[in-house]
Amino acid sequence: MLKLKVPATTANLGPGFDTLGMALELYNTLEVTKIEEGLEIIIEGYGADELPIDEKNLVYQAMNKVFKKTCYYPSGLRLRLSNQVPLARGLGSSATAIVAGMVAANKLTGEKLSTEELLNLATRLEGHPDNVAPALLGGIVVSTLQDKGRVMYEKIAVPELKVVVCIPDYQVSTTEAREVLPKKVDFADAIFNVSHTALLITGLLNQDYDLVGRALEDRLHQPYRQKLLPGFNKLVNKVDKNALGVVLSGSGPTVIALTLDKEEQIGEEMVSIFTEEGIEANYLVTSPTNQGIITY
Numbered sequence: 001m002l003k004l005k006v007p008a009t010t011a012n013l014g015p016g017f018d019t020l021g022m023a024l025e026l027y028n029t030l031e032v033t034k035i036e037e038g039l040e041i042i043i044e045g046y047g048a049d050e051l052p053i054d055e056k057n058l059v060y061q062a063m064n065k066v067f068k069k070t071c072y073y074p075s076g077l078r079l080r081l082s083n084q085v086p087l088a089r090g091l092g093s094s095a096t097a098i099v100a101g102m103v104a105a106n107k108l109t110g111e112k113l114s115t116e117e118l119l120n121l122a123t124r125l126e127g128h129p130d131n132v133a134p135a136l137l138g139g140i141v142v143s144t145l146q147d148k149g150r151v152m153y154e155k156i157a158v159p160e161l162k163v164v165v166c167i168p169d170y171q172v173s174t175t176e177a178r179e180v181l182p183k184k185v186d187f188a189d190a191i192f193n194v195s196h197t198a199l200l201i202t203g204l205l206n207q208d209y210d211l212v213g214r215a216l217e218d219r220l221h222q223p224y225r226q227k228l229l230p231g232f233n234k235l236v237n238k239v240d241k242n243a244l245g246v247v248l249s250g251s252g253p254t255v256i257a258l259t260l261d262k263e264e265q266i267g268e269e270m271v272s273i274f275t276e277e278g279i280e281a282n283y284l285v286t287s288p289t290n291q292g293i294i295t296y
């Protein structure tokens with residue numbers, strides 16, 4: 001039996017739209033057992049009542065991509081998914097499913113594919129590299145999709161910060177959150193994000209957390225996604241005073257605050273702002289991690 005533990009990820013980190021992602025100490029696990037025939041899928045935790053338990057399941061679809069590429073066809077499989085990462089909340093749940101499925105399938109084939117090949121394949125299925133890259137590799141990964149579907153990436157160490165993750169009680173699919181984005185953006189806004197992303201990376205590399213906080217601004221996606229998240233502006237303005245910065249996690253609706261301290265106070269404040277908007281939410285405090293997927 002194979003057992004894998006794969007981290008949740010928070011993408012974008014403000015200005016780094018489709019470019020930055022960070023692994024978090026929050027995990028889904030997958031157990032894979034070879035059986036005589038058929039496919040059995042057992043799901044515990046998030047998605048137990050809503051995810052498919054047949055070939056349509058994203059974990060199996062990801063495995064199948066690897067099987068097809070390597071011409072390996074197992075007689076039968078039992079998959080046990082144990083999900084602590086909520087679905088469609090902006091915490092990279094689809095990336096956990098894709099990366100766990102592909103890494104598990106690759107183990108079964110005798111590791112025929114390299115890490116780079118797995119990353120390229122995972123990015124093709126997910127559509128963008130910013131969640132799958134840190135789920136696979138850990139840390140903060142700066143990545144971009146090149147011609148021919150290859151991912152150019154660089155991993156940097158995570159900061160010694162706490163991440164307060166505030167999760168509203170409703171789903172927003174990435175597809176829906178990408179549909180509200182404009183086809184073209186203002187030149188000045190593009191420059192704003194290029195400069196802020198560069199400053200953010202500089203702050204992270206130099207462990208200059210004041211700079212990290214000041215660089216967490218975005219003009220390419222958050223302004224357009226606010227309509228899917230009542231209270232986001234209020235959150236940024238109020239909570240920013242206690243935290244280094246507040247940003248949408250991936251495509252939302254989860255919002256994260258990066259902070260050096262006062263994490264419980266910040267979490268309670270975030271929940272109360274959502275409550276004022278009539279939205280139920282809960283928070284958890286976690287840390288970034290340099291460790292990507294682990295196979296036992």
Ligand SMILES: Nc1ncnc2c1ncn2[C@@H]1O[C@H](COP(=O)(O)OP(=O)(O)OP(=O)(O)O)[C@@H](O)[C@H]1O
Pocket residue numbers: 009011028047051057058059081083086087088089090091092093094095096097131172173174175249250251252
């Ligand atoms: N553990 C899982 N097993 C199988 N399928 C999953 C699992 N987690 C997520 N999925 C699939 O991925 C979909 C959610 O993907 P989506 O990209 O919309 O959100 P997300 O990955 O949680 O957020 P984001 O990409 O913004 O971080 C689910 O509706 C489901 O179809």
Ligand SMILES: N[C@@H](CCO)C(=O)O
Pocket residue numbers: 011012017018019128130131174177178221250251
């Ligand atoms: N960069 C992606 C992350 C979500 O999957 C987005 O913001 O749409």
